[in-house]
Amino acid sequence: MIKKLLIANRGEIACRIIRTARAMGIATVAIYSDADAQALHVSHADEAIHIGASPARESYLVPGKILAAAAASGADAIHPGYGFLSENAGFAQAVIDAGLVWVGPKPASIIAMGLKDAAKRLMQAAGVPTTPGYLGDDQSPARLQAEADAIGYPVLIKAVAGGGGKGMRRVENAADFGDALESCRREAAASFGEDRVLIEKYILSPRHIEVQVFGDLHGNVVHLFERDCSLQRRHQKVIEEAPAPGMDAATRAALCATAVQAARAVDYVGAGTIEFIADASDGLRADRIWFMEMNTRLQVEHPVTEAITGVDLVEWQLRVASGEALPRRQDELAIDGWAMEARLYAEDPATGFLPSIGKLEVFDVGTAWRIDTGVRQGDAISPFYDPMIAKVIAHGVDREAARSSLATTLGGMQIWPLRTNAGFLGMALAHPDFAGVRLDTGLIAREGDALLPPVQPSPMALAGAASALVRPGAINGFRLNACAVREGSFLLDGVPIRLPIGDQAGGQDQILIAEHGQMWALSRWRIVGGGGDAAANGAILSPMPGRIIAVFVGEGEAVTKGQKLLTLEAMKMEHTLVAPFDGIVVALAAVAGGQAVAGAALANIDRRES
Template identity: 75%
Template structure:
């Protein structure tokens, strides 16, 4: 077994790898940027080495610094986790050239599957069915538009080097193609350094089915069954589960055999995932499932596979990298029960799911299910990295038990003041279509409003909290022959609200009292006694568009003096690896425009001011 391991990553995956390495007796080395000096993964590891500034491109994406850290710390191997350099063939080659063990697939396999167009061509040659599309070298907008028309709308534009839903756009008609292509290419170039795209037919009732595969250096390749990742928002997975609902034995055998065939076609070693798209308009059928791409790394959702197979996939990775054969043969692997995973993000559904940053004054996820996280109470969520802060994984003997167990665990999460998508996750898990296993990748887009969490707590919760802050208790004021109640002023988050309190509460009740958190169904609000405070800030209702977070302005679509209409795109901000379009709140005129494309802005910076039309 490898004696020592450097984890070239951060957050929850670094912590998760460290746990397994420690269990099997491997010394661990963490790397960290300036922003992560006090991070959980740094304190968990046996040794930690600084690798540069907060920006990933100056730290976690600099292969030379990571290899130098491995040499400095005496690590024998490097595990890349996922994201960052995990699918970078040049980095894998540099690791082995430095005399270190690479815990991942061979560089040739990464290259073979890293570019979606080349991977599809290889799969066609290997007899693996693929979705109809255009994989050509001609990347001119006219040619791509022509190919999209030939395929037939709707189509999907995908970055050739993409992943994680970035550099991907659905286009429903020719009029929208040019803008979608430009945005996709811009995001692809920024995220992957490669603006090339391919065009695919968009399946109208799509299910996202993927198969976990594993190979070793002795020629063995197995699958560990399928996962269903169909519940997605903007191509980002939200809830994952294993096995896939509605998958019969014959279809499972066909898709898993195809996955093994795909892995063998690239001489695959280590953990990988073969992703398929299924036309589920008539249920899951073997003749309606097509290869999409291969992820040549461990997946975020690997814990659900671990839960139904009883295997530790990171341990498998370490054993394969050590030269050992796979721990089990195909006939020794079986599905046991059902598992589901929810991705908990630091983002605010009420603000279009914009990432939320700040200190985690409260971070309580309970202990009812498996939790993979890279943060703890008191940690700071920075704007530098992906906003996923935890994964909650539930297992049960059947799907409904796993689903309800996960929903209950997410519902009880208490996190403050950073906003999260916990309330959204609860509603997604409870959606009748998802509960019945009748979902496709468009469910969230169709049901968006129904899945949005409540804007405020229930009246009962508010009344109880107000009474508690006023020192009257939750049932105060309900006495015969006495005044039933009186109202007092409170702050619910930043909004002034008048709430009932006990009749005996004093006017100054609550002065000096700490704020109170109200937690309901995954949502958290702060209720505080009213305290006089001066000052006010402009908002979208006043035509003031402020930067919701630190980022870089990548496009400005108007100029000072322009007349704009409500909903018109004004400025595009790039932050936390995603593009965020800011739009006009009403019809008006651009009165102030202090930023230009390329500008770095801080949270709260004025981006644009819209005045009313006279």
Template identity: 75%
Template sequence: MIQSLLIANRGEIACRIIRTARRLGIRTVAVYSDADARALHVRQADQAVHIGPSPVLESYLVGEKIIAAAKETGAQAIHPGYGFLSENAEFAQAVIDAGLIWVGPNPASITAMGLKDAAKKLMQDAGVPTTPGYLGEDQRPDHLKQQADAIGYPVLIKAVAGGGGKGMRKVDAEGDFLDALASCQREAASSFGNDQVLLEKWVTNPRHIEVQVFGDTHGNVVHLFERDCSLQRRHQKVIEEAPAPGMDAETREAICQAAVRAAKAVDYVGAGTIEFIADGSEGLRADRIWFMEMNTRLQVEHPVTEEITGQDLVEWQLRVASGEPLPKRQDDLSINGWAMETRLYAEDALKGFLPSIGLLDTFDLGDAYRIDTGVEEGAEISPFYDPMIAKVIAWGADRDAARRSLAATLADTAVWPVKTNAGFLVKALEHPAFAGAILDTGLIGREGDALMPPERPSAEALADAAQALMPGRGTGGFRLNAPPKREALFLLDGQPLTVDWRDSGDAVDGDAVGGDGEDAVLIAEDGQVWRLSQWRVEGSVGGGASDGAILSPMPGRIIAVAVTAGESVTKGQKLLTLEAMKMEHSLVAPFDGIVAELKAAEGGQVSEGALLAKIEKGDQA
């Protein structure tokens, strides 16, 4: 068995590998960039080596630095995780040439499966079904268009060196082909340095089915059953599950044996995934499932396979790399229950899924069955790397039990002030089509608006949170739509909000989850999190946009002031511009009036809730 291991990766996969290595008594070495100097994987490893500045092109993608770190620390082997250099055949060969153990497939296998067109030809020769299409060398636009016309529209243009949804275009009509081809080739050249494409018949009701395979150096290859990764957004997987819904024994045997043939065709060693596209219009059928590509590494979604088989795939990788035979034979493997995984991203679904960066002041993922993460409370989410901050995994006796468990965990998630997609994931898990296993890769695209989380908490949750900020007021409660005796002005994520206060009435159960200061409380509801803070309490409402007070919605810098004190303004007129989180926010006049106060100055830093200007109603000059 390997005694010391360098992990050429970061974040949750580095922590995941360390966990297994530690259980096996293997010494671990982490590598880190400037941005990751205090990262969780750095602290969990037995030793850590700095490899450069924060950008990946100067650190995690510099193979020479990683090999040097392995030699410097006496590591015997290098595990690449996934992403970065994990499918780089040249790096794999360099590791081997340096006298180190490469925890992954042979470089020749990586090369064989690295280009989609060559891989599909290889699979055809091995008797693995492939999607109808064009794989030829003739890349002239007119010739490609002729081939697309012959295949029949819609067709899919795919970069042969592509991945992650880049270099891919669906073409619905003949007249759109040449423009789509040019766009696809530009993106492919920019992303992969290769503008060659292949064509595939577009599958009308596509499902993404993949099979986990494993090979050793003794000629053994097994499969660990299938996963369904059909729920996708812009070709990126959102929710993965195992086994695949609607998969009968006959179809499972056909697809899994095809995957084993594919792995054997390239003398595969280690963990790999054979990805298939299925036409689900008539359910899953063996004659309607075709090879797409092979991922020659461990997959992000490998935990769902681990949960239904009871196997540790990282342990399998390390044992195989040490020269041992596979831990299990095919007949020893079986499916137990159902597992689902979601990818929790630091992004704001309500702002077009823009990445969200900053410190994780609160990071509570509730009572999850399994969490794979590389961050913890107090960590910083930087702009340099993928925004995935955790994988949340659930297991159940059947699909519905796993789905409900996962939705409940995400609903209780509280992360602040960094935004996450937890609310979006809850909506996706609870969508009737997904709940009923009516799946295809276009579901999220069609149902996008229905999957958006709420922009503000429910009235009950707001009332409960407001009550928590008003101690000593009895067991009455706040009501948003009741005759007030007093009104309290709060800030909800920096925006003014009035809540009515009544001296009597039943208390309301809500979802306030704790404060982040004397005058603030976090509201967590269905995966969304808001910060409610008390600004002031008066006999009548004052201080918000309703009375002309312009407050800073978040900490930031004033980059432009468009008005002067005493100036007349009209409703909607821009008053000033705030820069925060690398975005510009325009603050406008709530009604016609006069700028009675102007406290903002260009270049000034302001805190959340700060009074920037005051507009008073009155006659305009």
């Protein structure tokens, strides 16, 4: 058995591997970049070694630094997790050549399945059904256009070395093919250093279904049933579940047997996933499901398989890599209940899902059947890595139980000041087409803004929060039909908003509102008499997260249009904010050396004369 394991990864997957290794009595070694010096996976491991600067290309993607860390720590095995170097055959071979145990498939298997066109040819030779398309060596635009015309539109252009949705274009008609091909090749060359493509028939009602397979060094291969990953945004998985809804026993048996056949064709060892595309226009049928590709690593969504089988896939990986046989035979594996996983990201759905970076001042993800995370309250989400902050997994007796449980957990989350996709995930789970199993990979794209959560709290939540701010202890005491002779000018996430209030002033300066998995900050700005001038008519808001490095004015000071108010340092650049007009600084929240979140109110200029 492995004695000391180095995890060549970071974040939640590193924490997850450490958890199983510790339970097995295996010592663990974490690696970390500058940005991850205080990361959760570093504190969880038995020891940790610094390997370079924050950008992944200077740390987590440098094989030599990882091998040097293994040598320095005395580790006898390396687990790559997923992403980074997990499917790099050269790195796998270098680990083996260094006399270490590689916790993953043979390098030859990684190579065999690494290019989509070569993998499809191999599968065709093994008798595995593949999506109709063109895999030829002639990559001339004329030949590719002719093949697409013959297949019939719509078609999908896919980079042979692609992944993660990059180097992929859907083409609706012949007239658009040339431009789509050129765009796809540019992206593929930039992302993968390889611009060759293949052409596939685009399935109009596609379901993304994958089968978890596992092989050992003794020739045994089993499957652990299927997962459905059809709910996707821009080819990125959003919510995964196991088993696949609408899959009957006969179709499941045929599909899983095909996956085992595919794994055997490449002499597969360890955890792997065979991905299929299904035409679900007439339900799930074995003759309408085709091989797409194989992921030669552990998948992000592996917890849903663990939930329905009771298997620890990382434990299996470590045992198989140590030379042991698979812990269970195929007839000892069965499905128990239903599981769903949602990927929680630090991103803002209201701004096109742009990453939300900064410090997690509040991080309460509640309770669920299982939550895998690599962060804790007080940690910072950096711009250097993927912004996924947790995987939330629910398990129930059936699909509805799992769906309801997952939605409840997401709806109760409190994360601040970063934005997350928790509200969006809740909207997706509640969509009638998802709940009613009328789903395909285009559901999110079709629904668009209908899946975006509200941009501000409900009127009831706002009223309660306003009441708490102006009347101590009156969180539930606000009534819309009360005598509202005054108005309060508040800031909702830094944006001015006016709300009716009661007669008494006082209370807190700021309150956080949590609703449906989202959070907002409501703060007092200024109380004015009924019918008075509008307050906050010159709110100075932080354009992005950053550090305030200088404040040039004071509260009550008169300023002129264009006068410097403060300087913010963000993304290694300085941004000076100026007065929008002549007026008075009636409020100032900025403090030199302090931090600002995007949209935060830093100052307010009133047009009134001094």
